[in-house]
Amino acid sequence: AAPPSLASAAAAADAPASRAEMGPGLASLVCVDLALCVRNLPTFWNHKDVRKELAARKVAFASAKKQRGNKVAFVHFDTAEQREAAMKALEGAKVRNRVLELQPAKRRFAGPAHATSAEEAARGCAGRDVRDSVTPLWREDYADQLANKGAALEAQLKRLTRRVRRECSRRGTLFPAWTSARSRGGMAVAPLPPRASPVVDGYRNKLEFSVGLGVDALPCVGFQIGAFRDGLVAVAPGDAARNVPKSALLVAAAVQDFVRASGLPVWDRLRNKGVWRDLMVREAHGHAPVDASGGVVCTQLMAVMQVSPAGAKELGKEAELEAELVRLGEALAEAARAHAIPLACAAWWRNDGCSNVPAAGAEMVPLALPGVTSGGAADGVPRITERVCGLEFEVTPSAFFQVNTHAAQQLYEEATRWALGEGEGEGKEEGEGKGKDGTLVFDVCCGSGAIGLTVARRAAFVVGLEINERAVVDARANARANGIENAEFVAGRAECTIGRALGKYMGGGAGGRGAAAGVRFDRAVAIV
Numbered sequence: 001a002a003p004p005s006l007a008s009a010a011a012a013a014d015a016p017a018s019r020a021e022m023g024p025g026l027a028s029l030v031c032v033d034l035a036l037c038v039r040n041l042p043t044f045w046n047h048k049d050v051r052k053e054l055a056a057r058k059v060a061f062a063s064a065k066k067q068r069g070n071k072v073a074f075v076h077f078d079t080a081e082q083r084e085a086a087m088k089a090l091e092g093a094k095v096r097n098r099v100l101e102l103q104p105a106k107r108r109f110a111g112p113a114h115a116t117s118a119e120e121a122a123r124g125c126a127g128r129d130v131r132d133s134v135t136p137l138w139r140e141d142y143a144d145q146l147a148n149k150g151a152a153l154e155a156q157l158k159r160l161t162r163r164v165r166r167e168c169s170r171r172g173t174l175f176p177a178w179t180s181a182r183s184r185g186g187m188a189v190a191p192l193p194p195r196a197s198p199v200v201d202g203y204r205n206k207l208e209f210s211v212g213l214g215v216d217a218l219p220c221v222g223f224q225i226g227a228f229r230d231g232l233v234a235v236a237p238g239d240a241a242r243n244v245p246k247s248a249l250l251v252a253a254a255v256q257d258f259v260r261a262s263g264l265p266v267w268d269r270l271r272n273k274g275v276w277r278d279l280m281v282r283e284a285h286g287h288a289p290v291d292a293s294g295g296v297v298c299t300q301l302m303a304v305m306q307v308s309p310a311g312a313k314e315l316g317k318e319a320e321l322e323a324e325l326v327r328l329g330e331a332l333a334e335a336a337r338a339h340a341i342p343l344a345c346a347a348w349w350r351n352d353g354c355s356n357v358p359a360a361g362a363e364m365v366p367l368a369l370p371g372v373t374s375g376g377a378a379d380g381v382p383r384i385t386e387r388v389c390g391l392e393f394e395v396t397p398s399a400f401f402q403v404n405t406h407a408a409q410q411l412y413e414e415a416t417r418w419a420l421g422e423g424e425g426e427g428k429e430e431g432e433g434k435g436k437d438g439t440l441v442f443d444v445c446c447g448s449g450a451i452g453l454t455v456a457r458r459a460a461f462v463v464g465l466e467i468n469e470r471a472v473v474d475a476r477a478n479a480r481a482n483g484i485e486n487a488e489f490v491a492g493r494a495e496c497t498i499g500r501a502l503g504k505y506m507g508g509g510a511g512g513r514g515a516a517a518g519v520r521f522d523r524a525v526a527i528v
Contacts, residue, residue, distance in 0.1 A: 019187065023035070034062075034083055035105035038073045038090070040098045041066065048229050053095065059086045071142070074105055084102040088358065128225045130236035135243055146194045153194075157187035164188075171352035190396045197407045202295050204403050205386070209252050210235045210265050211259060211306075221265045221279055233269045240251040247298045247341050248281040254335035255279050255305065255328075261488070262324055264312060272354050278306035280349075282395055285405040286387035296406065301334055303346040304364075304397045310352040329367035343372055345382035369517065386411060391482045398446035399474050412454040417453055421523045438522035440505055444494045449487070451477030451527060456487040460521060464489040466498050498526070511521040 040048065050064040050073045060082050066073035075084040132136045137145050161179045166177050197203060212235040214220035223241070226232025238244045239289050257264055259276045267274035281303055288297035300474045305328060312321035325348055336343035350363040366380050375454065383396045389412050390406060395401050402408035416422070419441050439459050443452030446464030448471050456462040456479075466489065468470050475489040490497050506524055 032126050034077045036075045037103040037105045039101035041071050059089050129306040130223050133226050134223045134241045145503050149194045157378050162190045181499040183330050194233050205283045205405050206241045206403050207248045207281040208306040212391045219259045221252045250339045257417045275308050275311040285384045302382050302384045305348045306351045307348045308352050328337040333372045344384050347382045359414050380426040393478050412451050416455045440524045442526040444528045449478050456484050462487040463501050465494040
């Protein structure tokens with residue numbers, strides 16, 4: 001049977017008939033009748049260009065979506081009247097000498113997409129396997145996964161060569177030499193085969209559990225069964241996912257018991273309302289080797305719960321939320337004692353917005369953990385310490401760090417050898433060869449500095465470039481904590497800062513760092 005129209009669905013459920021009343025979550029799933037597909041737009045336009053064009057034509061709309069490279073945009077409206085008015089205003093309109101084509105947007109999915117409540121939407125996701133969302137290759141043998149990833153990488157490198165040659169032809173410029181090497185089979189570079197991870201079970205050191213309704217419509221702490229854009233809003237436990245460590249699952253189970261007993265609601269993704277939103281677990285796996293069974297050993301664990309105080313305020317339950325946050329700390333502490341979980345710190349993180357990511361500078365408050373020796377810091381930000389390649393790195397809730405610690409160690413060692421031109425097994429002692437070959441290394445998009453600081457022990461100097469200022473602060477702190485002085489970290493867009501850094505360090509002037517330190521940089525290498 002054809003899916004019901006918005007009007008009939010709203011009438012049957014006594015639901016509001018406008019996007020504004022429904023809220024962005026429910027409206028994006030239900031209100032297809034208020035969306036318009038616009039074709040024949042310039043491919044180089046993005047959503048901002050579409051919005052500017054609609055505003056210039058005085059077309060009222062709620063939102064507009066378009067990606068560069070496509071000729072199609074989707075425009076959503078608050079009411080049916082708005083959409084009808086837009087169709088009249090855009091009928092026969094031309095953009096860059098092309099007549100726009102207008103069509104009603106088609107429904108992409110059924111079932112939960114037409115639900116008018118979070119409970120109905122969650123039950124509509126029954127029968128799906130959460131592993132298809134969390135680990136989509138889980139049905140393949142690991143050796144086949146590696147082979148397929150290698151083939152996909154080669155295809156991308158061939159595509160890059162074709163695109164560069166096509167662009168050179170369009171501009172009438174010479175082809176770069178690397179695009180003509182037949183020995184590489186048309187690839188930009190000859191890649192090494194993918195290397196297997198030293199750990200394949202329970203390797204993730206960062207888990208972001210969703211807090212919502214399961215397919216049984218009960219509060220659940222796990223992973224979303226599918227993408228929200230496809231109407232899949234239910235949450236399922238992550239026990240069957242091989243990449244989730246046992247310690248994180250135990251914490252998630254404790255929090256699930258807590259939210260089920262709580263008088264405050266979990267987050268409703270359809271209406272963007274509720275209190276309990278998301279649970280982040282971060283672990284340290286680098287302080288101990290892989291155990292006899294091939295699994296990681298967690299030595300420190302951080303738990304951070306996303307909470308919406310605005311949701312509690314809307315329900316008139318601010319005082320109840322304060323009491324519940326105390327009980328949350330007690331629940332985590334009890335689980336740590338019962339299961340010998342190395343819980344180092346915990347906090348709650350304010351998130352009152354629609355996004356799953358808290359706003360920059362959002363309030364973060366430590367949770368008291370009775371009977372547990374907790375860490376943290378004087379600034380109230382929870383943190384744990386991870387160890388990789390003999391260095392220790394401070395990890396905060398928002399810090400970037402590779403999610404597979406033991407694979408990261410292989411990656412950093414390989415990056416160091418490539419950057420310094422070392423052979424297999426060379427320069428493995430800490431500090432060996434520091435400044436010996438005069439190599440200046442740029443760690444582009446360096447995050448909290450893990451790769452750059454690993455390289456710095458054997459390079460002459462390292463410059464880290466990172467757009468995230470908080471990450472740069474972390475990188476500098478990590479350098480000080482590890483006693484590394486031949487590294488500097490610069491905040492800003494890499495494409496803007498690398499030129500200035502090259503001029504500063506490779507320019508040869510008296511004010512250059514190399515000249516001031518009595519070091520001549522023979523070459524510069526970038527790790528991207």
